[in-house]
Amino acid sequence: MVDWMASEDEGTIESVRPRRNLLYRQDEIRTKSFAANLDQVLILLAAEPEFSERQLARALISAEAEGITPLIVLNKSDLGILFDHAWARLQPYRDMGYDVLPLCMKNADSATPPPELASLDSRLRGKVTLVLGPSGVGKSTLINHWVPNALASTNEISRALNSGKHTTTSTSWYWVDAEKTTALIDSPGFQEFGLHHIEPTRLAQLMPDLRHHLGNCKFYNCTHLHEPGCGVISHIKNASSALPINEIRYQIYTELFSELSQIRHW
Ligand SMILES: Nc1nc2c(ncn2[C@@H]2O[C@H](COP(=O)(O)OP(=O)(O)O)[C@@H](O)[C@H]2O)c(=O)[nH]1
Ligand SMILES: [Mg+2]
């Protein structure tokens, strides 16, 4: 967001406004910004291809780290049993407080669009939303539905770059309405979601299912990996716990903890 002054056929940037937030990923080599000044991150998954919980966890953690609200959307509800299976895999995420919406983009532009479209629409109105997700889940279909001229501009860019491909390789901001109150941001790069900017000791705070049980460990600097009297470990697969921690989620925590501990900050 900048303040700028028009001058004949050009413009001059007067100042760059401070960012409200910045979603980024960082690996060994570099830091890449996804987008700034977001109201929410829409993590689009689908009945197929089968989604990776590790990728989902990484996207959620980086949104939490910036205080950006994530919205998980599961597309392709027309795919019956595949959808049911994927929906069930998302149950722990509903339990830990995330909003998970079903979606069907198939026939979205027909005379009788699927009803799920209206509920997603109301979640997008008046907000700036970054759309993230692995390939094949329907991101382009979604963007083109809400921004009918997005495809046209994609083609234009491809032509200008003299490339035959229409795959998204850069992040684009699209206004959905003429009043410019609703925006969608299309971004590639869900695959390598490096979290190297996050301290391992901060991880549990950024995972709501673990966060819920913090504060009850015997040691104040507990890593929740092996310590006796750990208030987090005692809730793993614990049927008597009001909010048991799912085994896969805990495994993701320990993997990420060790990955982030190996990084040298210099
Ligand atoms: N069955 C079904 N297929 C869908 C749905 N939404 C999108 N698709 C299809 O999924 C494929 C990938 O969609 P695309 O928008 O290119 O995904 P992207 O890679 O995330 O941009 C295309 O063949 C779409 O037609 C849906 O709700 N149901
Ligand atoms: Mg696409």
Ligand SMILES: [Zn+2]
């Ligand atoms: Zn602990």
